Amino acid sequence: MFDYENFKSKIFSIQPENFQINALEVFAYQYFHNPTYQIYCQHLGKSPDNVHSLQDIPFLPIEFFKTHQVMTGQWEPEKVFMSSGTTGMQRSEHHVRDLSFYHQIAQVIFESHYGPLPSIEIMALLPSYLEQGDSSLISMVDHFMRHSHPSSAYYLGDHSFLRQAINSSDRKKLLIGVSYALLDVTDETRLSADNLIIMETGGMKGRRKEMIRTELHEVLMKNFSASHIHSEYGMTELTSQAYAVEGQFAFPPWARALIRDINDPFTFLPAGRTGGLNIIDLANINSCSFLETKDLGLESKTGHFEVLGRFDNSDVRGCNLLV
Template identity: 50%
Template sequence: MISPQDIFTIANQKQFEKIALKVFRFQYENNLVYRDFCNFLKVEKSSVKSLQQIPFLPIQFFKSHEVISSTNPVQETFTSSGTTGMITSKHLVTDVTLYEQSYRNAFSQFYGNIEDYAVLALLPSYLERKGSSLIYMVNDLIQLSNNTNSGFYLHNYDELTSKLIELDSEGQNVLLIGVTYALLDLIEQQNFQLQNTIVIETGGMKGKRKEIIREELHEILCKGFGVSNIHSEYGMTELLSQAYSLGNGIFECPNWMQILIRDTEDALSYVSTGKTGGINVIDLANINSCSFIATQDLGKKYPNNHASRQTGSFEVLGRFDNSDIRGCNLMVI
């Protein structure tokens, strides 16, 4: 049996691979949807000896199937956002403490002690619906900060502006976590010169604005907030872990999460470092669902530039459009 302790104390690549293979075997045996997918690909449990041999479940399965590896009752159901009429993903979580351990440990790994910050959240499109895993995480971080100034803001930009300027000028470390379009709305109302604030964008125009490339977006946000770089969070409904970028759109994973880059022409093979392809995510915290997910995001990996980390960094370059999801048509099983 794999314990949370096994997952969250991974210290090197050898440990990661050993536990990932254990998780693969566990999910093959206990997740009917995943086992059917592996069988469809004619992959037998005993034949998988490396990360590259593990089948990655296309993320669309979370829209059409109950992807679950546990017989325990569901504690939380996280759902993806979507326009009216769209089929949304459902992530059935049987042990929400795994999610809490994952994002708390990751936050600590990248940012230190949460109690050192006031957390201001500008996530209107997420707040206005139920089932957001991002809201669950940020709400918990707000509580853990033990700071009376921490909190959510919906459309009350004037109040947020005043609070942000007040806290920053007092020397309080601030984390401003915002959905992209709302951060742009905020700096159109007020030009900031922030000295003690980290701005984390969670991505997404949510149909409110035209999509723009990351370099242009971050340039606009840096100028508007008066900061030298913009941080980013890479997570999704179907995962229980997040990667973070501390600037320039280059992401690092926590120690129990890794990405592989698959060939866009052949979903079952991989491209070398520096080449663009589809992002496959290994999220070992997701043990009770599926830890091996083929996303619809395009990206590339870079050589490892942190001696303490084994996995290398990565960049997210965009999304497949529907006509490009070759190999994900394996979906229709």
């Protein structure tokens, strides 16, 4: 019998050596208690009886979060996150059973890369997400601000306030922003601060010409006089986030990226090959932990991964870097 509350507490002890056994346990639980996922698995002829490895597990296309209610178990959501999108676009919905668990996961991942939140001042340039509401990214940043330095704030419109804040003290600062907003802030003035971490969350949202990630980082490094740019990878349909401190993204131990063949979605590729990005996020215990994204990526031999772009026929997504 799967114990949901026990699994929530033990998720932080998951390591590479016990990842597969935990993933198979979650697969069985979600197969029997998530009607949408069960029907999808049955169409593929998959069940706990014949799924014995990570590669055997069916990965649910994220489009199902637009057309179906993807929930494991019966409960009332504390929050419903919605993906970004233009007017008239169908938006994904991720029903969140326990908002405090989502925030706990986000904080543990963030602090594993950047240290305790109270020692950091968070500066956020996320205008599009603030405008649309119901954003998982805004919920995460709100939580970070509540636990970080009291000077943490959102910045909109008048960038002079942001420039003043950047130069106000020598404490550790993190500027997190959607790509076009980070470019906007340096259109008039180049910025430089030794204690400033610049983190892009991707997305031009139609405001600027799209760039590949390396090109974007080159421009941002020049504009901010920075040696490198950090990145955050997350999406509405996930509970966990990946961060790229220098170059490649890293998930926490309870999440993993796998690369599927572009022409055969049920075949997985070895490290160094480009393909579609599948994600196992065991923190998605209340929705679906096995997702087929529309991102293109490759995995390194260390288990880290790169996001190279998107499939041509997929929607523009605000939380991912686009090509």
